[in-house]
Amino acid sequence: MKKKIMVVFGTRPEAIKMAPVVKACKARPELDVKVCVTAQHRQMLDQVMEIFGLAADFDLNVMAPNQTLGDVTCKVLKGMEGVFAQWKPDMILVQGDTTTVMAAALAAFYHKIEVGHVEAGLRTGNIYSPWPEEMNRLIAGCLATQHYAPTPRSRDNLLRESKNPATVFVTGNTVIDALHEAVKIMDADEALKTKFAAQFQFLDPAKRLVLVTGHRRENFGEGFIHICNAIKRVASRPDVQVVYPMHMNPNVRKPVTEILGGLGNVHLIEPLDYMSFLYMMRKSCLIMTDSGGVQEEAPSLGKPVIVMRDTTERPEAVDAGTVILAGTETDAMASAAERLLDDSVFYDKMAHAVNPYGDGMAAARIAEIVSTGKLSNAFK
Ligand code: UD1
Ligand code: UDP
Numbered sequence: 001m002k003k004k005i006m007v008v009f010g011t012r013p014e015a016i017k018m019a020p021v022v023k024a025c026k027a028r029p030e031l032d033v034k035v036c037v038t039a040q041h042r043q044m045l046d047q048v049m050e051i052f053g054l055a056a057d058f059d060l061n062v063m064a065p066n067q068t069l070g071d072v073t074c075k076v077l078k079g080m081e082g083v084f085a086q087w088k089p090d091m092i093l094v095q096g097d098t099t100t101v102m103a104a105a106l107a108a109f110y111h112k113i114e115v116g117h118v119e120a121g122l123r124t125g126n127i128y129s130p131w132p133e134e135m136n137r138l139i140a141g142c143l144a145t146q147h148y149a150p151t152p153r154s155r156d157n158l159l160r161e162s163k164n165p166a167t168v169f170v171t172g173n174t175v176i177d178a179l180h181e182a183v184k185i186m187d188a189d190e191a192l193k194t195k196f197a198a199q200f201q202f203l204d205p206a207k208r209l210v211l212v213t214g215h216r217r218e219n220f221g222e223g224f225i226h227i228c229n230a231i232k233r234v235a236s237r238p239d240v241q242v243v244y245p246m247h248m249n250p251n252v253r254k255p256v257t258e259i260l261g262g263l264g265n266v267h268l269i270e271p272l273d274y275m276s277f278l279y280m281m282r283k284s285c286l287i288m289t290d291s292g293g294v295q296e297e298a299p300s301l302g303k304p305v306i307v308m309r310d311t312t313e314r315p316e317a318v319d320a321g322t323v324i325l326a327g328t329e330t331d332a333m334a335s336a337a338e339r340l341l342d343d344s345v346f347y348d349k350m351a352h353a354v355n356p357y358g359d360g361m362a363a364a365r366i367a368e369i370v371s372t373g374k375l376s377n378a379f380k
Contacts, residue, residue: 002032005370006089010040010062010076010100012048013175013293016274018095019052020177020363021118025093028371036083036092038076038100039063044248047273052178058083066250069132072099080107088113091370094140095119095174096292097133105143115140116370119173120147121154122292122313129311130292131218146373148366150357151316169375171365172358175296180360182278196279202267203283207241210234210337211284213291214256214308215247223328224252227308228259230333231288235265240341242266243280286340286347288333295323302353306336316356321349 005025009018015037025033036058039045049056060079062072076099084107091114094101105115117140127134141147147163149155150173158168186192203209214227235242244260246253246268260266272280278297281287287298288306295314298305299322307318307325317323326336340347365379 002030003091003371004032004034004087004089006034006036006083006087006092008036008038008080008092008094008100008104010038010045010104011098012041012044012271013291014095014098014100015045015048015052015054016178016293017119017174018093019048019054020174020181021093021095021366022054024363024367025370028367030371031367034058034087034089036060036080036104038072038079038104040072040076040098040100041248044271047271051182051274058086069099073103076100076103077107080104081111084108084111084113090114091116091145093118093366093370097122097130097137097140099132099136102136102139105140109143114145115143116146116148116366117141117144118148118366119150119154120144120168121149121156121158123154123157124311124313126311129218130216130309130313134313146369148362148369150362153316169365169369171369171375172360172362173296174358174362174366175293176300176355176358177360177363178274179278179297179300182275186275186278192275193279196276199276200280200283203243204241207239207265208285208341209280209283210240210242211280211287211289212242212244213247213287213289213294214244215249215252216290216309217251219290219309219328220251224255225259226328226330227290227333228255229330230308230337231260231266232263233330233334234288234337234341235260235263237265237338237341240265243269243284245269245272245277245280247271286337288337296357299323299354299356302351304340304347304350306333306340308333317354320354320356322352322354324350 034057037056038060042063062075092108093116095118147168148171299317305323
């Protein structure tokens with residue numbers, strides 16, 4: 001009998017990081033794989049599904065404008081119950097730290113279904129930063145029966161929490177698998193590059209590109225005002241242009257459009273599909289972000305990152321010297337960007353490609369562990 005695996009995800013970053021896992025699990029004939037999307041995100045999820053050719057077998061379609069954390073939790077918990085009534089898997093796989101992850105893992109536990117947690121063991125040690133993600137991943141970690149830690153450091157976090165060492169594996173982060181695949185596709189396709197050049201013809205080739213993303217809930221209110229003021233200061237330089245693909249959360253769009261809308265050097269645009277975003281990351285001189293995934297991708301591309309947060313659960317890139325944890329004060333964020341723009345020695349020191357998050361084989365490792373319960377020597 002084939003082992004029945006349900007891969008569950010709901011938001012943009014989960015889809016990007018789960019696309020390689022779906023593919024790797026489907027490549028193993030002993031696994032029967034189905035995809036369930038909660039659609040905690042809708043448009044931003046569908047963009048990724050299309051790029052990676054993913055199709056959902058189940059779709060809870062939970063997204064509502066400006067939804068609360070409680071709304072998402074209840075809808076996912078109840079929705080998964082309906083899905084399990086139609087197809088009861090032996091194991092679900094969840095990824096990361098969103099409300100989808102926490103609620104789907106809990107729903108699986110209520111049905112005595114095993115849970116495999118992809119990107120396990122990331123911690124800041126502060127339950128309010130990032131909020132609610134630190135608690136979501138702690139809960140997912142309690143419910144998981146297998147933990148796929150991206151790095152030795154995340155494995156150590158789990159072992160410190162007394163997880164059974166036989167259930168904890170270092171696999172690398174699947175974001176690197178996705179990135180490798182996307183880079184390969186882009187580099188092999190001249191027509192795609194021409195298409196992007198046309199799509200972004202508003203860029204001024206004489207100006208350096210600062211790429212910005214931001215969406216963390218703990219930054220809503222004051223935090224976002226500080227972030228936008230820092231970007232405004234950076235954009236006041238004549239040698240710089242800022243591109244900010246805005247997250248669709250209304251709590252992000254309001255301050256961003258109020259403070260940055262209409263500035264000549266700032267392009268506020270819709271969320272980019274993954275390929276277009278990769279093209280922009282490669283074009284950029286530096287990236288200012290509070291995103292988790294971008295902190296993992298940019299070092300691989302040799303792009304310095306200024307993290308606009310007070311904490312990070314991804315210290316590997318900070319240690320490798322390609323990411324600066326700048327905090328959320330306007331002056332600190334803007335000064336970090338200005339130093340990178342003005343000090344070429346400092347810039348060159350930060351702009352080297354390092355890959356602390358994996359070798360692009362994480363999904364194949366995870367699929368093997370899902371199937372056999374262990375990692376063979378070929379992958380160690
Ligand atoms: C969620 C995750 C966060 C993750 C982020 C990735 C939680 C609590 N938060 O935050 O951990 O880093 O996704 O992007 O799980 N919206 C749309 N269309 C979309 C997506 C969002 O309109 O495709 C708008 C809706 O008004 C929605 C709001 O954004 O209600 C918030 O979406 P939600 O998933 O609750 O939180 P995010 O801020 O996106
Ligand atoms: N991303 C994208 N389009 C954008 C901005 C980001 O495809 O306009 C990708 C980015 O490359 C990364 C992921 O989305 O892989 C990060 O998602 P997000 O910042 O929403 O969430 P987080 O990683 O913070 O949970």
